[in-house]
Amino acid sequence: MSTTRRDRTEAAVRAQRTKEARLRRRDLALAIASPVLLLVLWEVCARALIIDPRFFPAPTRILQTGIEMAASGELWSHAGPTLARLLVGGGLGAVAGVVVGLLMGSSRALNAALGPLFAALYPLPKIAIFPILLMIFGPTEVPKLLAVFITTFFILQINTVSGVWAIDPKLHEAGRAYGARGFNRFRHVILPGALPFVFSGLRTATGTAVVVITAVEFTGASTTGLGYLIWNSWQLFIPEKLYVGLVVIGVIGAALTFVITRSETLLLPWRRR
Known part of the structure; x- marks a missing residue:
């Protein structure tokens, strides 16, 4: 039987x-x-x-233009700077946002001190802050990196704090029961509990950072980047190059999102579907 x-x-x-x-x-x-x-x-x-x-223009014309731009190196001269700005500015902003979010989520006093300030700063349009950054640092790479940094920082900070607060109190009790204190409590309870929110924030921040860096590169402060390529192609009325820039931006955003999703699958096996 x-x-x-x-x-x-x-x-x-x-x-x-x-x-x-x-x-x-x-x-x-x-x-x-x-x-x-x-x-x-x-x-x-x-x-x-x-x-x-x-x-x-027909997709075949856009594809042909993209191949010609890649062969001449023009495409890489714009895609490379955009990707570098996303990785450096976004990566540093994400790390800082997660660290600050973990500290604020774990400390009531720190959250009381910084929470209202961050709540007031977060809604400010990051593009509106860019002229201030240009006045301070000039037309260099620093304003572009800071614009992406600020964008990712606030998104990750908010999501990480929410992740820490969303941890089931019973998990904290279980951790204390098994003697989890200090770093062990952080390692075995707080960090694993907050990571799903961190990865959710990373996906959101990636899309937002792509929008911000593209808009920043539209300005006269940049002569490289996919945003500049799109804007310059519009001014010169070369729609094929404009669409190539749009496609490459979409590919970069999709590739970064895929890497984040795969990393979440590997680091959080209990959330695999």
Whole structure:
């Protein structure tokens, strides 16, 4: 009897795994098919002049322009600085935001001292702060890095504090019961409990930082970067290069988000789906 029940259980597990694998293949096919169909529709409409190709050039023309820009090095001369600004400014801002968020979430006094100040500073548009940074540091790399730093710092600080506060009190009690004090309490209770919120903040901060650095590079303070490429292409009315810049920005944002998501899967195995 137990053998029959075990066989039925194993068969049910195999069937569930087969269903999940089929659903994953379907989801992947839909994820690929949707943009491909959109591009095909765009190509057909542009070639049939249903849409104005001066403003919406065919995807094949955009692709050809992108290949030419990559071969000449022009694309990398803009993509490289944008990526560097995101990684350096965003990375430093994320680390600082997590550290400050952990301290504020763990210390009632520190949160009382800094919470109202950060709550007042966070809603300020980061683009509006950029002219002040330019006045202080001049048209150098520092204002651009600081704009990204400030953006990621506040998002990570808010999410990390929320993560610390969201930890179940029973986990704190369990930690105390097992003698978790000081660094051990931080390592085994606070940090693991806050990490899901940290990764959620990282994904949000990545998208916001891409928007901010693109807007910052629109200004005359920059002659490199994908934002500058888009703005300059608009001024010179070269829509193919404009779309190339948009596509590369989207690819960079998607790639960074993918890295963050994979890192979350590896570091937080209990949250795997």
